[in-house]
Amino acid sequence: MQEATTNDPGMLDSYTDGSTAGLRVACNYALSAEGKRVRPLLLLGSARAVTSQGVSSAALSAVSRAIEIVHIYSLIHDDLPAMDDDDMRRGKPSLHKAFDEATAILVGDGLQARAFELIADAPDISAEQKVRMVKILARAAGIRGMVGGQYTDIQAVDSDLGLEALQRMHMMKTGALIQASLALGGIAANASDEQLEALDKYGQHIGLAFQVVDDILDVESDEATLGKTKGKDAAANKPTYVTLLGLNGAKSEARRLLAMSLIELDSFGESADGLRDLARYLVKRDR
């Protein structure tokens, strides 16, 4: 299993201008929350699957931080009252509760910009690699990816979204950024198109599995372990894998997706053991 990178996904430089001190404090509040760091681990696992030659760890660290920052910004905006209206995140008050809504909107906006800056500034990777990364991350984060998925999710309140539409929503909302993590790791390691495609399919299965497990944990886990308000989706009358498939059906679907994800790694041999471990962990986790 890969080691997690530092807990500091892109701490901001010190400012000369005191007027934004409060904004900096809010950014650090967001960045210091302990997450599972799934996307950085996928990115590192992807690079290792492609090559054992050792990709620059400084490069991987910068690009992982960019991905994790996009994820963190999206959580901040998703928690806003106008969106999912969530007061807790990772065991702490969500950013708009700890500060205020305007600050939460601005921290999110600033972090998104910061992610692209981190890629542009990343050491030890070529300009061509960076441009590919910016393009993939921007698409994954944007309207055809994460943002579009969150929009669909919000519209899903009180709707009778079927299984297929639910999957499509999750593939955009969380899958796109998970697939981008794998693609960026692959690009950093100079993966072939075939390798990138296998990583992409692995990401598609494991992204859905991740969401199925989230829905199961939302029913089975307790709030202290989960670190966020549980049962929100059911309360909001949103469809979930558990409401659509039942608890046992959802567990079986998670196992099926895990198996599918592992098949996609067959062409990699032992170098993909990190990604295999990670897939198993994501399906068996308790938070």
Place this chain on the structure above:
Amino acid sequence: MQEATTNDPGMLDSYTDGSTAGLRVACNYALSAEGKRVRPLLLLGSARAVTSQGVSSAALSAVSRAIEIVHIYSLIHDDLPAMDDDDMRRGKPSLHKAFDEATAILVGDGLQARAFELIADAPDISAEQKVRMVKILARAAGIRGMVGGQYTDIQAVDSDLGLEALQRMHMMKTGALIQASLALGGIAANASDEQLEALDKYGQHIGLAFQVVDDILDVESDEATLGKTKGKDAAANKPTYVTLLGLNGAKSEARRLLAMSLIELDSFGESADGLRDLARYLVKRDR
């Protein structure tokens, strides 16, 4: 004077997924509003000042659209109830009034990502140029630029911000993106470091002049011409150039800044006539 590029700063591809149709409609609503297109004009003027050799118009168009989209996203978020709470923008209901708050947050987020995607996809410029552009745009849009300026502006309600602090706020809030527009035009035209520095200083003066004129118009113009709610800053008890310098003092400051900006263009000769005209227009405009 440069011709404006198309009125469509990065219309989105058609979607295959019907679930985001509403989001696409909202994006197009935002993108179709008629603005002054100051930043694209600065970018084109900057490229022409540097070279008469003709930079690819497809490249300039893509990069201008990226800049204008960052500006449009920032207006959408600034108008939100938690921020400046503005119901009108460019003569139409602001996005959260025409749709809803969640959609406005997501459209803004999606457009920011789209801006970086447009740069990554821009034709006829090198990967090195694109990486420099991403870095500059991300910094200008981020916490040390536009986002930090908006934060400072919100904090300024009922404060007794002095002239220097007011200038610093505007240099971040609007100046950073104006300077980025000029830098991106310069980079597209392979400007030297000296040329980029002159363009940056021109941008600093003209960015402040632009804001001084905004404050004057907020007092002197009528709402129909302005296309947005007037007198907001005074009502919110925010300092402005007019409250700090008086109406005549503000007008004299605008003229001073215009003269300073023109001096910075001296090294360019006739090729910078577009930027000279633009500076005069920005100071003499009535909306």
